Amino acid sequence: MRPGxxxxxxxxxxxxxxxxxxxxxxxxxxxxTILIEDSxxxxxxxxxxxxxxxxxxxxxxAALSLLPVIGWMRIYRVKEWLLPDVVSGISTGLxxxxxxxxxxxxxxxxxxxxxxxxxFPVIIYFFMGTSRHISVGPFSVLCLMIGSVVTRIIPDExxxxxxxxxxxxxxxxxxxxxxxxxxxxVGIMQLGMGLLQVGFVVMYLSDTLVSGFTTAAAIxxxxxxxxxxxxxxxxxxxxxxxxxxxxxxxxxxxxxTNLCDLVISLVIMVIVFIVKEVNxxxxxxxxxxxPIEVIMTVxxxxxxxxxxxxxxxxxxxxxxxxxxxxxxxxxNLQIFQETAMDAFPMAIVGFAVAFSVAKVYSVKHDYxxxxxxxxxxxxxxxxxxxxxxxxxxxxALSRSAxxxxxxxxxxxxxxxxxIIVMIVxxxxxxxxxxxxxxxxxxxxxxxxxxxLMQFTDIPYLWRRDKPDCVVWLCTCTASILLGLDLxxxxxxxxxxxxxxxxxxxxxxxxxxxxKGTDIYKDRxxxxxxxxxxxxxxxxxxxxIFFANIDFFRNKLVESLGFNPLQILKKRNTALRRIKKLLKxxxxxxxxxxxxxxxxxxxxxxxxxxxMEELDQPIDFKDLPARIDWNRxxxxxxxxxxxxxxxxxxxxxxxxxxxxxxxKGLKTMLKELIRIDIEVYIVACDPYILEKLHDCCFxxxxxxxxxxxxxxxxxxxxxxxxHYDLTEKKSDHGKNTSFKVYRREEDKDQNDQKTKALxxxxxxxLYYFQHN
Numbered sequence: 001m002r003p004g005x006x007x008x009x010x011x012x013x014x015x016x017x018x019x020x021x022x023x024x025x026x027x028x029x030x031x032x033t034i035l036i037e038d039s040x041x042x043x044x045x046x047x048x049x050x051x052x053x054x055x056x057x058x059x060x061x062a063a064l065s066l067l068p069v070i071g072w073m074r075i076y077r078v079k080e081w082l083l084p085d086v087v088s089g090i091s092t093g094l095x096x097x098x099x100x101x102x103x104x105x106x107x108x109x110x111x112x113x114x115x116x117x118x119x120f121p122v123i124i125y126f127f128m129g130t131s132r133h134i135s136v137g138p139f140s141v142l143c144l145m146i147g148s149v150v151t152r153i154i155p156d157e158x159x160x161x162x163x164x165x166x167x168x169x170x171x172x173x174x175x176x177x178x179x180x181x182x183x184x185x186v187g188i189m190q191l192g193m194g195l196l197q198v199g200f201v202v203m204y205l206s207d208t209l210v211s212g213f214t215t216a217a218a219i220x221x222x223x224x225x226x227x228x229x230x231x232x233x234x235x236x237x238x239x240x241x242x243x244x245x246x247x248x249x250x251x252x253x254x255x256x257t258n259l260c261d262l263v264i265s266l267v268i269m270v271i272v273f274i275v276k277e278v279n280x281x282x283x284x285x286x287x288x289x290x291p292i293e294v295i296m297t298v299x300x301x302x303x304x305x306x307x308x309x310x311x312x313x314x315x316x317x318x319x320x321x322x323x324x325x326x327x328x329x330x331x332n333l334q335i336f337q338e339t340a341m342d343a344f345p346m347a348i349v350g351f352a353v354a355f356s357v358a359k360v361y362s363v364k365h366d367y368x369x370x371x372x373x374x375x376x377x378x379x380x381x382x383x384x385x386x387x388x389x390x391x392x393x394x395x396a397l398s399r400s401a402x403x404x405x406x407x408x409x410x411x412x413x414x415x416x417x418x419i420i421v422m423i424v425x426x427x428x429x430x431x432x433x434x435x436x437x438x439x440x441x442x443x444x445x446x447x448x449x450x451x452l453m454q455f456t457d458i459p460y461l462w463r464r465d466k467p468d469c470v471v472w473l474c475t476c477t478a479s480i481l482l483g484l485d486l487x488x489x490x491x492x493x494x495x496x497x498x499x500x501x502x503x504x505x506x507x508x509x510x511x512x513x514x515k516g517t518d519i520y521k522d523r524x525x526x527x528x529x530x531x532x533x534x535x536x537x538x539x540x541x542x543x544i545f546f547a548n549i550d551f552f553r554n555k556l557v558e559s560l561g562f563n564p565l566q567i568l569k570k571r572n573t574a575l576r577r578i579k580k581l582l583k584x585x586x587x588x589x590x591x592x593x594x595x596x597x598x599x600x601x602x603x604x605x606x607x608x609x610x611m612e613e614l615d616q617p618i619d620f621k622d623l624p625a626r627i628d629w630n631r632x633x634x635x636x637x638x639x640x641x642x643x644x645x646x647x648x649x650x651x652x653x654x655x656x657x658x659x660x661x662x663k664g665l666k667t668m669l670k671e672l673i674r675i676d677i678e679v680y681i682v683a684c685d686p687y688i689l690e691k692l693h694d695c696c697f698x699x700x701x702x703x704x705x706x707x708x709x710x711x712x713x714x715x716x717x718x719x720x721x722h723y724d725l726t727e728k729k730s731d732h733g734k735n736t737s738f739k740v741y742r743r744e745e746d747k748d749q750n751d752q753k754t755k756a757l758x759x760x761x762x763x764x765l766y767y768f769q770h771n
Contacts, residue, residue, distance in 0.1 A: 014713050014716050014717060014720075015708065015709040015710075015713050016705060016707060016708045016709065016713065016717070017684070017689065017704065017707035017708065017709060018704055018705055018707070020709050065370075065373065066128070066373075066376075067127055067128060068128065068129065068130045068370075068373065069126060069127045069128075069411070072132065072410055076410065076412075080409075081409040081410060081412070082412070084406075084407030084408060084409055084413075085407075085408055085409055085410060085412040085413040085416065086413075086416060087288065087406055087407055088402075088403050088404075088406040088407050088408030088409075088413035088416075089403075089408070089412065089413040089414070089415065089416025089417045089419070089420070090416065090417075090420060091288055091289075091291060091402055091403075091406045092135050092399060092402050092403040092406070092408070092413060092414070092416075092417040092420075093416065093417035093418070093419065093420025093421055094291055094294045094420060095291060095293065095294065095398070095399050095402050096118040096135065096137050096399060096417050096418075096420070096421055097115065097118065097294075097420065097421055097424050098293050098294060098297050098440075098443060099114075099118075099137070099138060099293075099396060099398075099399060099443075099447075100114030100115050100117055100118035100137060100138050100421065101114045101115065101318065101432070101435075101440055102114070102440040102441070102443050102444045103138040103139070103140050103143040103396075103444065104117075104138070104143070105224075105225070105228065105437065105440055105441065105444070106140060106143035106144045106146075106147050106221060106224060106225075106444070107143040107144075107146040107147045107150060107179060107391055108146075108147040108150045108151050108175060108236055109147075109150070109172070109175055109176060109179055109391070110172050110176075111318050111321070111437075111440070112318075112321045112322060112425070112429065113176060113179075113389060113390065113391070114138055115421055115424060115425045115429070116325070116385065116388055116389055116390035116425075117137055117138045117385060117390035117391050117392075117393055118137040118138060118417075118418070118421045119390070119418050119421045119422055119425065120381075120384055120385035120388050120390050121136050121137065121378075121381035121382060121384070121385040121390065121393035122136045122137060122381075122393075122414050122415065122417065122418040122421075123384075123415070123418055124377070124380050124381040124384050124385075125377050125378070125381050125393075125411070125414065126411045126414055126415045126418075128373070128376060128377035128380060128381070129373075129374065129377040129378075129411060130358070130368070130369045130370045130373050130374060130377070131354075131357075131358035131361065131362065131369050131374070131411075132361070132365070132367065132408075132409065132410045132411055133358070133361035133362075133365065133400065133403060133404045133408055134354060134357050134358050134361065134395040134400045134403070134414075135395055135396065135399040135400045135402070135403045135414060135417065136354075136381065136393050136394070136395055136414060137393055137394075137395070137396065137399065138391070138393065138394075138396065139350065139353060139392075139393070139394035139395060139396050140217070140221050140396065140444065140447070140448075141213075141214060141217040141221075141349060141353070141484070142346055142349065142350050142391075142392045142394055143391070144217060144220050144221055144224065144484065145342070145345070145346050145349070145484050145485065146179055146182060146183075146346070146391050146392060147224070147236065148238040148239075148242065148342075148483060148484065148485070149178065149179075149182055149238070149339055149342045150175045150178050150179055150182075150236075151236030151237065151238045152238035152239065153178050153335070153338060153339075154166075154171060154174045154175045154178060155235070155236065156235040156236050157235050160174060161338060163332065163334045163335060163338065164332075164334055165177070165332045165334065166332075176389050177329065177332060177335070178332075178335055178339075179389075179391045180329060180331065180386045180387075180389045180390070180391065181331040181332045181335035181336065181339070181386070182335065182339045182342065182343055182346075182391070182392070183382050183385065183386035183390065183391045183392045184331040184382070184383055184386035184387070185331070185335075185336050185339060185340065185343040186343045186346050186347045186350065186382050186392050187378070187379045187380065187381070187382030187383035187384075187385075187386060187392075188379065188383065189343055189344060189347040189379070190347045190350070190351060190375050190376075190378050190379035190382065191375070191376055191379025191380060191383065192379070193347070193351075193375050193379075194372050194373065194374075194375030194376035194377075194379055195376065197372050198372075199351075199355075199370075199371030199372040199374065199375050200371070201348065202348065202351060202352045202355055202356075202371065204492065204495075204496075205348065205349075205352045205492070206468075206471070206495060208461065208468045208469075208471050208472050208475075208495075209471055209472070209475050209491045209492065209495050210352065210353070210356070211454050211457055211472060212454075212471065212472040212473065212474075212475035212476035212479070212491060213349075213475050213476070213479055213484070213487065213488055213491055214353075214451050214454065215451055215452065215454045215455060215476050216475070216476045216477075216478075216479030216480045216484070216487055217451070217479065217484055218448045218451035218452050218454075219243070219452075219480055220243060220479075220480070220484065221444060221445075221448060222445055222448060222452075223243055223246055223247060223250075224246070225441035225442075225444050225445050226250055226441075227250065227441075228261070228265075228316070228437045228438050228440065228441030229261060229262065229265040229438055229441045229442060229445070230250070230254070230257045230258065230261060230262055231257060231258025231260070231261035231262070231314070231315065231316065231438060232250060232253050232254075232256060232257065232258075233253075234246060234249050234250060234253070235249070238483070239483060240481065240482045240483055240486065241481060241482075242483060243480060243481070244481075258313065258314060258315065258438075260309065260313035260314075260315055261313075261315055261316075261436065261438040262438075264300065264315075264436060264438050264439060264442070265438045265439070265441060265442040265445075266442075268296050268300070268439055268442040268443065268446070269442045269445060269446050271292065271296060272292050272293060272296065272442070272443065272446035273446060273449070275290050275292035276292065276446070276449070278290065279292075283405065288405070288406045288407075289402060289405055289406065291402075293443050293446070293447075296439070296443070297432075297435065297439060297443070300435060300436060300439040301431065301432060301434055301435045304317060304434040304435060304436055305434040309434070309436060310434070315436045315437075315438065316436065316437045316438075317433065317434055317435060317436050317437065318432055318433055318434075318435045318436075318437060318440075319433055320430075320433055321429040321430060321432060321433055322429075323425070323426060323427070323429060323430070324425070324426055325388060325425065326388065326389055328387045328388055329387065329388075329389060330387075331386065331387075341485075342485055345484075345485050345488050345489070346392055348488075349394075349488065350378065350392055350393070350394035351374065351375055351378055351394070353394050353395065353397075354374065354378065354394045354395045355369070355371055355374055357395055357397060357400050358374065358395075361400070361404055378393070378394070381393055396447075397450065398447050398450075403417070457472065458472065458473070467498045467501075467502065468498075470494065470498065471491065471494050471495045471498055474490060474491060474494040475487060475488070475490065475491025475494065475495075478490035478491060479491065500547065502542075503542045503543060503545075503547075503548065504547045504548040504551060505548070505551055506540070506541045506542035506548070506551075507541060508538065508539060508540060508541065508552070508555040508556075508559070509522045509523075509524070509538075509539050509541075510522070510523050510524075510536060510537060510538060510539075510559050511523060511537040511538075511539050511650065511711075512526070512529035512530065512531045512537065513529060513530040513531070513715065514526060514528065514529060514530075515528045515529065515530050518712040520537060520650075520711050520712075522539075532715070532718065532719060532722075533643075534643055534644055534645040534646060534722065535644070535645070535646045535647075535648065535715070535718055535722075536559060536560060536644055536646070536647050536648070537648045537650060537711065537715075538556055538559055538647065538648070538649055538650065539650040539652075539653070540552060540649065540650065540651060540653065540654055541653040542653060542654070543654055543655045543656045543657070544654055544656075544657050544658075544661040544665065545656070545657070545658040545660065545661050546658055546660035546661065549660060549661045549664035549665070550664070552664075553664065553668055556668070560644060560647070561644075562640060562642060564668070564671040564672050564674075564675050564677070565615060565671045567639070567640060567642060567675050568614070568615055568618070568671055568674050568675050569614040569615060570639045570640065571618055571629060571639055571675065572613075572614045572615075572616065572618060573614060574633060574637045574638075574639050575618060575619070575620075575623075575627070577635070577637060578594070578623070578627070578633075578634070578635070578637065579622055579623070581634075581635055582623075586635070587634055587635060589623075589624045589625070594633075594634040594635075595634075615671070615674075616674075617674050617701070618674060618675075629641070629642070629675075629676075630642065630643075642675060642676075642677070644677055645676070645677060645678060645722060646677065646678045646679075646680065646718045646721075646722065647672060647677055647678070647679050647680070648679075648680045648681075648682060648711065648714050648715065648718070649679065649680070649681045649682070650682055650683060650711055651681050651682065651683055651684040651685070651688070652682070652683035652711075654684070654685065654688065655685065656688065657688055657691065657692075659695070662691075662692070662695055662697060666697060666702055669701075669702050669706075670701050670702060673701050673702070674701070678706075678718070678721070679706055680706050680707075680708055680714040680717070680718070681706055681707050681708070682707070682708045682709070682710060682711045682713070682714045683709075683710060683711060684707055689707060
């Protein structure tokens with residue numbers, strides 16, 4: 001590298017994989033397996049560890065891993081962090097009280113149970129969570145999913161599902177038992193996934209899928225709150241098309257709208273929207289965001305109590321809120337059986353939303369979050385909370401934003417918010433009794449703006465990535481029409497199909513050399529390129545496996561311009577016919593080549609026997625000389641000419657090969673080799689090369705010598721072997737990318753070969769003239 005010249009010159013030998021391995025010794029490494037991976041401990045190894053080498057350091061690391069609070073509490077800066085955490089905790093606690101009661105309506109449960117969900121899971125997450133900024137508690141989407149399960153098992157009209165343990169309970173108590181048992185099952189699933197170290201499953205939920213899913217959930221939430229905003233009695237629906245049925249009932253009863261509920265809701269929504277815009281626009285100037293939801297709730301409670309909205313206007317209010325906490329309750333195992341299929345998507349969605357928010361804040365504040373530990377923390381939190389009749393907890397984006405924007409530094413703010421919720425539950429909950437439910441519905445709708453604004457992603461996605469746009473639309477549409485659980489499954493299926501299709505039908509291309517460089521690009525994209533005569537460079541931009549091996553083969557045949565198997569069969573057919581004519585005396589070999597010995601034309605008779613052996617290697621052992629298939633053949637025998645003598649396969653983007661791909665690749669390579677095409681594979685991953693050796697991929701035809709270190713190494717090797725053809729092409733194209741130097745003795749040998757060819761030519765001409 002010359003300083004300032006921005007050019008580099010490399011002088012090294014030409015390397016194949018074999019020559020490079022011979023010259024450079026590799027380090028012998030032991031490959032890790034899942035049983036010895038550092039992040040996974042099997043039961044056997046755990047027992048051995050505990051029995052033999054469980055020292056103080058190992059116990060300390062285990063405690064820090066299971067209880068991250070120990071790690072950040074040791075570095076807690078009391079003077080700098082305590083006051084911001086107190087301010088953040090109080091602000092978040094007030095919002096948590098309101099959102100807990102509001103979101104509880106989505107779950108079709110009495111409002112005060114939302115206070116339980118804003119308290120118990122937070123306590124456990126304080127000790128076991130790795131994020132310092134998310135606010136744990138009810139999440140609108142999860143509450144809506146819980147509500148669909150609750151109304152399916154305990155409908156508003158008609159008998160409930162026959163479940164032992166529900167006898168003698170009121171409809172509210174039955175629904176609470178269903179919700180708590182479902183939440184306990186969700187916790188078990190999250191804890192199990194955390195212990196099995198499968199936190200990576202959330203990676204299968206792309207941002208596009210989550211965006212479409214949450215947008216559909218926002219529409220479900222909006223429709224579900226219309227009955228509170230309009231003051232209508234609407235039964236709950238669950239299952240496919242439940243949204244359509246709910247809208248149908250609302251439109252049928254629209255004339256019975258309670259105008260007082262509607263006016264209160266509209267006023268609150270307008271004020272909340274305006275103040276939230278002020279918070280967003282002036283967030284850098286405001287010390288803390290204006291808690292407009294809390295302010296409007298206090299005002300609405302005062303007005304409702306002072307003017308007796310319940311009796312004068314028939315408004316539905318929250319009503320009596322019991323003080324204190326209820327006794328723990330065991331989950332119902334029969335409910336587990338009824339809700340198992342519903343619990344799994346809830347476990348995934350709850351963790352995915354919480355983990356994505358946690359990652360955003362961890363990057364912003366420079367610390368790490370552990371996905372597997374988050375699963376364990378949420379699993380234990382939900383199991384503990386469900387015991388005290390709370391429902392599934394995750395995080396709400398708006399509540400987490402309040403905790404972070406008000407200066408929260410650690411989960412001490414979360415603990416203080418839980419204390420605020422506890423104070424409301426134990427002491428002042430009765431003050432919220434006159435609160436109209438329409439106010440809670442309006443607050444929920446006002447917080448949907450962010451999710452509903454995701455509709456603006458559609459034009460962007462359509463311009464940038466149409467498959468992602470299709471995933472978004474399919475997920476959103478399916479979730480709206482079929483329900484959130486089935487919609488999530490449909491969206492995940494469409495997403496996986498789009499990935500499979502992209503890998504199954506990749507954009508293969510032919511490469512060419514950029515003149516003056518060792519760089520190779522798509523020949524269709526550049527003008528100043530160099531393509532040696534008879535050389536094709538084919539790039540495969542994806543893994544090769546059972547689903548795309550046929551597509552890969554078809555694309556290669558299309559790029560070559562011929563089917564190697566068909567050429568091989570035609571050559572073997574022609575060879576059989578030539579041997580048969582020689583045997584019958586219709587052809588004779590002379591020094592000039594094949595001569596017809598019959599006066600008339602030779603009839604075209606094709607041997608139909610042993611047609612299945614036409615794909616075998618061409619055998620010249622019974623002929624006096626090899627046949628040049630690119631020249632004219634005797635006896636009207638025609639075989640298509642092949643102008644390609646070398647094929648280079650660029651495997652730089654091939655990350656794996658499965659068994660089906662190995663078989664297909666080997667068959668294709670043999671077909672090419674049998675028609676005298678030299679095949680080279682370049683930039684192959686070492687693990688793939690090792691797998692090829694382990695699977696006995698190589699034989700007398702397919703050999704390891706065809707693998708080269710880089711594409712340029714293979715091209716130089718081709719030019720050296722086919723010097724005459726490539727040099728001729730280089731002279732015509734005035735290429736300066738390659739300079740192949742020949743030794744003087746090679747030049748002398750070429751001159752002698754030329755003289756011999758001229759001598760044979762004139763000798764044959766003399767023979768024809770005199771015979």
